[in-house]
Amino acid sequence: MTQIALLGQVPPDVLAALKGDATLVDANELATMVPDARARIALGLSSAMAGAGATVLDLLPGLRRIASVGAGVDAYDASDLPGRGIELCPTPDAMTEDTAEQAVALALALLRRVPANDRFVRQGEWAEARAPLGRRLSGMRVGVVGLGRIGAAAAGKLAALGCEVSYTGRSAKDVPWRFMLQTDALAAAVDLLVLTCAGGDSTRGLVSAEVLDRLGPEGFLVNVSRGSVVDEPALIAALEGGRIAGAALDVFENEPRPDPRFAALSNCILSPHAATSTRENRTGLIAAIRGHLGLAAPHMPAPHAPA
Template sequence: MTDGGTPSSNGSVSGLDGPQRFSRVLRVGGLKPSLMEALEAGGALVLPDDDRDDMLGRHADEIVAVVTSGRVGVKADLMDRLPALRAIVHFGVGYDGTDADEARRRGIGVSNTPDVLTDAVADTALGLLIDILRGFSAADRYVRAGEWTTKPMPPLARQVSGSRVGILGLGRIGGAIAHRLEAFDCTIGYHNRNVVESSPYQYYSSPRELAAAVEVLVVAAAGGPETQQLVDRETLDALGPDGFLINVARGSVVDEDALVEALQSGRLAGAGLDVFAHEPEVPDALRALDTVVLLPHVGSATVQTRAAMEALTLENLNSFLADGTFVTPVFQPDQKETR
């Protein structure tokens, strides 16, 4: 190595500090500007969007860690190009853009930033739920367009208090959403991969069964192959023409084509969406509907939350470079899958 650091047996780097401490780190995709500045100040490399061969040809053998977002991630083909890679550090709780199974198979550790964004995302879910049931965004457009003096009042909305709400994915964020809904005297049910023994809420054995029992279905499940289109056409039909869908998880968890059809045909009353299947592209059909509230994936976009996410991302990276472990691992480096 030319940067003075000492590689350990697990691929971490000790003995680096100052402007070269991130010299064996690669940033993949855009991140919070101040985080990108911190990485650049530490000497991190940046993977170009185009024409990557030259950069990888010169530096691929040096790189032990990648910092990326959950949406962009690291696929198996990039892992192939980085033979010394031992850590993928995510800015965000999601890591569905990374081939995590392949990373584990290769002994490459994966970290994320759980907990620090729970409250912000739960607040977003509640805000979307209140907005879409009460029709506040549509009413705002009505006033701004000057229609109060020229057209009939908007139709009556739905009451939030006392409504029946289903949580799809009762993890940290799902639990925080449910806790907030208790203050509205909502009846809460949930579906999860496993029964949460400590939960006071009613468990349903499938998304479809849950949807049939509630007025509002809130999607808070993790993204990835296991939850791809978990909310399918049958689940939306079970939610029904008086039902509402809220999604603060990942766009991939919902069959977006089926959602558009259900909304257009009136088989679903409305939706509040912070995420989409092909971000940043949003179907024109969704943008044309007055029964939908659309947000540009801002569930965790508060000053406090993003600062905490940045700090935890750097903690994970610095911890790996110091001793080969993460502070908040999805799984630690060199925990290889055995087959």
């Protein structure tokens, strides 16, 4: 049976979908294996959040491919893997639609005050007052930071809803939306800033206090990229001080224990890195992971014939 080294934390449902077709070797077991046995392991599995460190890779001289759950690659050392002869295989296609959809869902929830209005009704305030006004997404000026697969999909959905879309990235693309080179200039030109860029050192703290000030007291922020892209203390200060109108965050610098000050903010929607938590995602993700690992597609029972 094919052996697969588990190099980092992987969702339990993905692991369950592989058991029975492969032998999954936990990273803690590798150190106890004899060197020849370790050297025969050619396949590894990890995730975009966990990556694979040099210490565990040193134990696997025969490793040739890593299947990675997720679109991001910033947790891996891109300069180290080729020298080891290792191919990294992430799963961006499986993540695109759900993450783009989550960006739109968070934007609508934030602007139309969906969680706040739910609390308003549950707490009995409706009988005493009218709920505060929200904002209409249609017609809003939206800036997308990072126009890769996810950014382009999110921009397309937002444009279809009537938004005026602008974007920033490494370079202009052949798309119908306005390109702006600098993130701070983009923030100053829009009402809603949506973060869909990659993580890593190149984007760490990209959304700084200055960018938030350019977004302004009527501006909103949605982040479905990486928590590291935002200077979180600056964001908390901006939300507390009303220097931006609100934020909706699916990702945080410290997961799964984000800064507790976020929980006290009524103008901030918090989501547990759940952009890709759909059944449809899991179907595509598991198929992609199995393909990267050279495993046959799982047998699906035939649908029942109509009565």
